[in-house]
Amino acid sequence: MKAAIIQEINQPVSIQDVEKPQAGAGEVIVQLKAAALNHRDVFVQQGKYPGMKLPVIIGSDGSGVVAEIGEGVSDEWLGKEVIINPSHNWGPDNRFYSKAFKILGMPDNGTFAEYLKVEAKYLHPKPGHLSFEAAAAVPLAGLTAWRALMSRAGMKPGERVLVTGIGGGVALFVLQFAVAAGAEVWVTSGSDEKIEKAMALGAKGGVNYKDPNWTKNLIAATGGDRSGYFEVIIDSAGGPHFAKLIDVATAGARICFFGGTTGNITDIVPGKVFFKQLNIYGSTMGTEAEFAEMVRFIEENGLQPVLDETFALEETEKALRRMDNGTQFGKIVLKIG
Amino acid sequence: MKAAIIQEINQPVSIQDVEKPQAGAGEVIVQLKAAALNHRDVFVQQGKYPGMKLPVIIGSDGSGVVAEIGEGVSDEWLGKEVIINPSHNWGPDNRFYSKAFKILGMPDNGTFAEYLKVEAKYLHPKPGHLSFEAAAAVPLAGLTAWRALMSRAGMKPGERVLVTGIGGGVALFVLQFAVAAGAEVWVTSGSDEKIEKAMALGAKGGVNYKDPNWTKNLIAATGGDRSGYFEVIIDSAGGPHFAKLIDVATAGARICFFGGTTGNITDIVPGKVFFKQLNIYGSTMGTEAEFAEMVRFIEENGLQPVLDETFALEETEKALRRMDNGTQFGKIVLKIG
Amino acid sequence: MKAAIIQEINQPVSIQDVEKPQAGAGEVIVQLKAAALNHRDVFVQQGKYPGMKLPVIIGSDGSGVVAEIGEGVSDEWLGKEVIINPSHNWGPDNRFYSKAFKILGMPDNGTFAEYLKVEAKYLHPKPGHLSFEAAAAVPLAGLTAWRALMSRAGMKPGERVLVTGIGGGVALFVLQFAVAAGAEVWVTSGSDEKIEKAMALGAKGGVNYKDPNWTKNLIAATGGDRSGYFEVIIDSAGGPHFAKLIDVATAGARICFFGGTTGNITDIVPGKVFFKQLNIYGSTMGTEAEFAEMVRFIEENGLQPVLDETFALEETEKALRRMDNGTQFGKIVLKIG
Amino acid sequence: MKAAIIQEINQPVSIQDVEKPQAGAGEVIVQLKAAALNHRDVFVQQGKYPGMKLPVIIGSDGSGVVAEIGEGVSDEWLGKEVIINPSHNWGPDNRFYSKAFKILGMPDNGTFAEYLKVEAKYLHPKPGHLSFEAAAAVPLAGLTAWRALMSRAGMKPGERVLVTGIGGGVALFVLQFAVAAGAEVWVTSGSDEKIEKAMALGAKGGVNYKDPNWTKNLIAATGGDRSGYFEVIIDSAGGPHFAKLIDVATAGARICFFGGTTGNITDIVPGKVFFKQLNIYGSTMGTEAEFAEMVRFIEENGLQPVLDETFALEETEKALRRMDNGTQFGKIVLKIG
Ligand SMILES: [Zn+2]
Ligand SMILES: [Zn+2]
Ligand SMILES: [Zn+2]
Ligand SMILES: [Zn+2]
Incomplete structure (x- = not known):
């Protein structure tokens, strides 16, 4: 063969x-x-x-x-x-x-x-x-997305979800799953075109992370305030940008990541994490049961x-x-x- | 005035x-x-x-x-x-x-x-x-439905949900919330017409509980087996029918009820509950935070x-x-x- | 052999x-x-x-x-x-x-x-x-007790725990585990002698369920009130007595059972369950991970x-x-x- | 006055x-x-x-x-x-x-x-x-310790707990609570004398974090391996040492911190967090209900x-x-x- x-x-x-x-x-x-x-x-x-x-x-x-x-x-x-x-x-x-x-x-x-x-x-x-x-x-991307969003971050329908780096396989599944589950979803990307495509898939909006003011832009676009906006954030970049996710997270938010393509996470200000009672989760692919749940969700909701x-x-x-x-x-x- | x-x-x-x-x-x-x-x-x-x-x-x-x-x-x-x-x-x-x-x-x-x-x-x-x-x-019905389905039963998108007695205010909100959150939803009713209306709202199907074989009918319709089908069941009737909900619940299912219009719950066979590791929750209206989440979900998903x-x-x-x-x-x- | x-x-x-x-x-x-x-x-x-x-x-x-x-x-x-x-x-x-x-x-x-x-x-x-x-x-009794108390009922250190029918293997492990984990534990039994032995093992007190007023006696002994006292109740009897456990449960309590030696559960008044937001769990033996946790707890605390x-x-x-x-x-x- | x-x-x-x-x-x-x-x-x-x-x-x-x-x-x-x-x-x-x-x-x-x-x-x-x-x-230290250990990290009796910087008020309450709840507790300190005092309070052992090999020493002392040992870690220092806590955490561990006395958290290697599926929580003082639970636990267990x-x-x-x-x-x- x-x-x-x-x-x-x-x-x-x-x-x-x-x-x-x-x-x-x-x-x-x-x-x-x-x-x-x-x-x-x-x-x-x-x-x-x-x-x-x-x-x-x-x-x-x-x-x-x-x-x-x-x-x-x-x-x-x-x-x-x-x-x-x-x-x-x-x-x-x-x-x-x-x-x-x-x-x-x-x-x-x-x-x-x-x-x-x-x-x-x-x-x-x-x-x-x-x-x-x-x-x-x-399989791989869908399972990774499902575990991160549903099992680890425990997204509840109706919550505000941020997906970073839209365009990759996992991030797109996170977007589609969250939209089909009734969440309000926003994205970041280094490409305005990708943000537009994400909006066609149901994202409410997005910002370009190449703009150094992207967190301010995002808060302004969402109507959030100084204490943040997002209850769930799914990331796979890690790196120096990770600390900014903490700024756009609202009190009690869950931030889940399953990759670190931009390197080590640095300059986390402890007080920003503990005063907001944040939850930071690492995640990977998932269990047999999660795979079955994920496939069923795709079928039930006719996702492409x-x-x-x-x-x-x-x-x-x-x-x-x-x-x-x-x-x-x-x-x-x-x-x- | x-x-x-x-x-x-x-x-x-x-x-x-x-x-x-x-x-x-x-x-x-x-x-x-x-x-x-x-x-x-x-x-x-x-x-x-x-x-x-x-x-x-x-x-x-x-x-x-x-x-x-x-x-x-x-x-x-x-x-x-x-x-x-x-x-x-x-x-x-x-x-x-x-x-x-x-x-x-x-x-x-x-x-x-x-x-x-x-x-x-x-x-x-x-x-x-x-x-x-x-x-x-x-307000009242939406909040009761939200707490029962989302907070208490902890419905996860994609799960199989049964709503009993469709037609009342709370049951209909449960149906709409579960559908909008990507679940597979079935209903029971004493009226075939109400079941049809529920299907127009997104239910996958339903059975008439006046048929003494309704649990068998339901299992047959869903493709479940002797060990049940539903991961989440929301009920407000209680009474002698409650024991039958246990038969259609799958292992690890959560059954949540917030009413008991048909009287006391009787004839629960303990083994059916513990071998399947069932979870039975009582629920009422909810918290201020749950009200806000529920309204946001209705807005985000444009529910009527x-x-x-x-x-x-x-x-x-x-x-x-x-x-x-x-x-x-x-x-x-x-x-x- | x-x-x-x-x-x-x-x-x-x-x-x-x-x-x-x-x-x-x-x-x-x-x-x-x-x-x-x-x-x-x-x-x-x-x-x-x-x-x-x-x-x-x-x-x-x-x-x-x-x-x-x-x-x-x-x-x-x-x-x-x-x-x-x-x-x-x-x-x-x-x-x-x-x-x-x-x-x-x-x-x-x-x-x-x-x-x-x-x-x-x-x-x-x-x-x-x-x-x-x-x-x-x-093995069997310890694992059953561990899953019921720790995994299913999710006992938190310091909570008020009721163990029914003290004397059997599982119930005694529940008692010992709860005491070693810093809970306040009460028991029921049909034998005053068994209650005394349970107190020697760390129970704070107990009542004889042969007394038809046992729930009142228990509430009086604990200092509870009309809305109950116990946050966690572990039972293996089921039967007509089960409904009385609901009376001594406090709001938000978890009742877990893994047996039904006295028969079917009957006459549950729905309102008593839902106004108090009770949680009723069935349980059995447990997982490989639970077994390991249980053995470690026995070792760590030197339990006999x-x-x-x-x-x-x-x-x-x-x-x-x-x-x-x-x-x-x-x-x-x-x-x- | x-x-x-x-x-x-x-x-x-x-x-x-x-x-x-x-x-x-x-x-x-x-x-x-x-x-x-x-x-x-x-x-x-x-x-x-x-x-x-x-x-x-x-x-x-x-x-x-x-x-x-x-x-x-x-x-x-x-x-x-x-x-x-x-x-x-x-x-x-x-x-x-x-x-x-x-x-x-x-x-x-x-x-x-x-x-x-x-x-x-x-x-x-x-x-x-x-x-x-x-x-x-x-009050303040006990409440902070209780929320971090019990509500946030969700310590289960029998788990392996590490408390960093023993000697401060909160860390000592964490130690006492965890010991009374049946956990296996280890500590770190910059003072060998404080470690000895902690052992007199029930800690199983401890290491001096001034030794640059303290994580290796700790793993050796506990009998852990390359994949870590602790299921729960409670920290209030943050700073560059925080990344080392990730090395001694076992798969699925929860790390909770409520302070950052040594500055920003840096050099977190994303893969170490996500391959081990770690959970990192920020915490502060707590709720009225947590305060009541904490006082009850102190009473029930006669803690000084x-x-x-x-x-x-x-x-x-x-x-x-x-x-x-x-x-x-x-x-x-x-x-x-
Ligand atoms: Zn990729
Ligand atoms: Zn109604
Ligand atoms: Zn027995
Ligand atoms: Zn201090």
């Missing part, structure tokens, strides 16, 4: 012909129809994870059709259209993952291939209203993931470069076969 | 001309434009509350314009279109109300009158998208309360009789002036 | 010589030093569970020494003194157990034997301050389980009959080997 | 003879028997709060006897021995304080005087087992606040200087009259 393989770090991905995997006990083989990219794929290529195991077929997100089942797997799965939960071995405690936790697509071979071997317990029926491409866009550009599996390297330059709005998808 | 007054229990309400109230310190006078009925008004007429104080102007729900302000009240309120939170003196603990708790419309004079005296802290700006009639329908029939203030007795016979679908409203 | 076996329902347990089990992959063989009884053992003997599989070696609680390890088990376990978590396959959601959930001692062979085969993941080091007999008394009487393995039937007649105070233990 | 007054910032407190206050409606006059110091008193003297109002009688903590009651106050208070909750106007939401929030002892006159005027609702009966001096030590040194009211300046130099272990108390 064809697969996109990382042979060495910091080298282009290569499309190779490799052996099709076989299903062991409790496993299935999925014939992939589409896959989607995450920053993680670029980070794997850059060798950013401890204990890298190469070569590896990358890719955490995928959709397809169950082509083969191993021993002990219900034959109802055969031929089913599915998506795959890439969050493996979370473990028994909802609050944090176990030491055995791993993400599909390194160390285990991932979804940028014609076939995928995976434990049957990570299969979920593809939502009927989604194409294979749209469904492939859901935002797709950026679609590439062929053979163009994986090109797709990775697009991911890396950060100009995308929505998920970058690979069409397979 | 004209007012609808209960002179003695079990007697028709009488429309009388009484002295217009005056605003003391911290109080305002609201010129009422509309009011709305609740079962409580009928219960007051029937003398069902301990420590009844008569005569009294009944009515908990109202909207209008601030006509006068007392000492210490910001003059920004003057002339403002408002609705009134009828939940007074909740007290410092979100979890339960204080001993000083009281509901507008007995012992204090209520909203079925041309003018109302009320503490300014219970005023909220009328949502801009609502008429006075629609706004008057919101379901209105049944509108009467003139002079027809209050007729309106009470309609409330009492239970055939309404939505709030019964009084137009004033 | 010798083992206590149920051959048919409603027949005395028989002590037989059976084959010693062998450890498969991920499993260990524990040489048991002590076991303890639970009502469950009597219920299995009475055939009260659906899908009974006989013959079976009963027994959920045990302590001993790891005598053999299967493939893939760390050899650090060999020779270790251990207790065994009998709550198997809870599953991924802390809130309820999965469909694969099972309890050690039916369908799988249990602890009333010289050797036990069990998955290594259910082993926990025996607390150093406990004898094998005391350690064997901990209350032991009733110790029998030899050969006297299992006699021990079961003592369990069944309900006069015990504390855990009934079997000494093995 | 005699009172300790701040006339101008950065000047010694002066003991003056001023008019005894009179009780208005809802108020009482307490004849103070003892008071206690907090860093806040020093900060007021240094003019560190916005909107300072001088001159003022400082002091947030006090105990005494009710000498006079105003209109509408129950005469049962007359002659009662009391302590005073210094957290005023918290407001309706448990999660954060209202804009009207203020702390006794600036802007309102405080407890370093022979008489205090205060609203009756802030009175609590003095726990019977405490002297006036010990009781005066409780740790007292450092006792001064006469006339020696207030000397007492403030002792507070300021940071060598105390426990509360510094003023004896009055």
